[in-house]
Amino acid sequence: MSAKKIGVIGSGLIGRSFAMLFASAGYKVVIFDIEPAQTRAAKEDIREQLASLEKNGLLKGSLSRQQQFDNISTTENLEECVKNAFFIQECVPERLDIKRKVWAQVDKLVGDDVILSSSTSALLPSAISEGLTHKNRFIISHPTNPPFYCPAIEVVPAGWTDPDVIEKTFTVLKESGLVPVLIKKEVPGFVLNRIQYAIIGECYRLIKDGVVSPEDCDTIMSQGLGLRYAFMGPWETGYLNAEGMLSYGERYADMILDIQKSFGPPERIEGPTLQAIHASMERLAGPVQDIQKRRQWRDKRLIALAKLKRDL
Ligand code: NAD
Structure with a gap:
């Protein structure tokens, strides 16, 4: 030591x-x-x-x-x-x-x-x-x-x-x-925040375009994608979702590209859409004055997840 x-x-x-x-x-x-x-x-x-x-x-x-x-x-x-x-x-x-x-x-x-x-x-x-x-x-x-x-x-x-x-x-x-x-090259946002902001950008657009509500958007992450991501990244997810990465490319590359082409340019998160997201989060997570309570709720779950990952 x-x-x-x-x-x-x-x-x-x-x-x-x-x-x-x-x-x-x-x-x-x-x-x-x-x-x-x-x-x-x-x-x-x-x-x-x-x-x-x-x-x-x-x-x-x-x-x-x-x-x-x-x-x-x-x-x-x-x-x-x-x-x-x-x-x-x-x-x-x-x-x-x-x-x-x-x-x-x-x-x-x-x-x-x-x-x-x-x-x-x-x-x-x-x-x-x-x-x-x-x-x-x-x-x-x-x-x-x-x-x-x-x-x-x-x-x-x-x-x-x-x-x-x-x-x-x-x-x-x-x-x-x-x-x-x-991180082999210095780029703005490094890697974690680039991924995080790509997610935020698309979630914002989907809400602004009326495709999904803010609560349901969060549900798709917390009850869907996020559950897998607690244990593996997008590449291993893809690998397991097909017969390996090459098969994943064969099956999904065209679809991925077509959908990516529909994403549109970056937008500043602001105005009525941001206000609507805030109102939804107040319903979901409680009012801002009680935010500490919800942070404790989050930390309790992160602790439980950390224990699970350690013990698996
Ligand atoms: P913080 O505001 O909680 O703490 C900053 C501390 O620095 C304060 O205690 C302040 O008194 C002290 N300080 C200010 N000027 C100083 C000086 N000249 N000399 C010595 N101390 C000084 O901030 P934080 O959240 O701990 O963030 C610190 C860094 O970590 C930032 O660069 C932030 O971007 C980064 N970071 C934050 C998070 C996060 O989620 N909070 C996550 C990853 C990285």
Whole structure:
């Protein structure tokens, strides 16, 4: 079990999750946040989250809850956070100016071998790191939220990222119970959000064109496609739906192409269609003021699914 140090910058939703995941692998994690009150709240929240994970039998790694908790400390000083760390995970808000500012500060404080990893959901690695002396050590590790129950994580190097950074990042993420996937070229939205936005785009059009109601559209995902997708992707689905991929192409390629040609150009989600979707979701998921209740409902189901996938 390693006792190497990881620095986590930003102690919001994602910073807390990363801290717990790294601590579960035995790393010593030091969290820094520009708001000291946030780091204090983070430590308390982590204590509660670890207790809930233990209760549900979902603690990762082999350490006890207390050992994992003790692996995490906080600081009000950025230098203390990154000093002697071999891996730094930045989790500050999704703004290029903030990310660049934070990384410019870190750049001056670290040696040549440190791995500089960002949680960004959409900013390109080259855009964040272009001005850094250590840009060859920069990489993106974009988690799926909530990372404890959705372990896939997109790893996106820039063109100038050293190969050993990719390899070592994979090792750290795997040790922390995540499932890293290499994104070989930097493209907007990486892969997860490109797929997600393609789905949103088509669902929006189908509702706007009066083909299906928002509730029924969600039902098709939650009671149909989504059930398979919890266990396999579209390619394995296709493989199993025919006699392998070539047979799938023979049977369905023309139909797929014809239907894809009817999709139409991208549209901004807005106006009366968006209002109608909102009203439907209020009926389905409850009013916005009670949204926390429905989030807990979702998390309970994600926990049950995580258990099922672990035990199968
Ligand atoms: P958040 O708003 O919950 O947390 C951001 C934290 O950064 C706050 O605690 C804030 O005080 C702190 N901060 C702001 N400026 C700082 C600075 N200069 N130095 C140090 N700390 C600073 O945000 P989040 O949801 O945790 O998102 C963090 C990153 O992770 C973003 O890039 C986001 O796109 C990405 N991400 C988010 C999700 C998600 O679903 N929330 C999923 C994947 C990736």
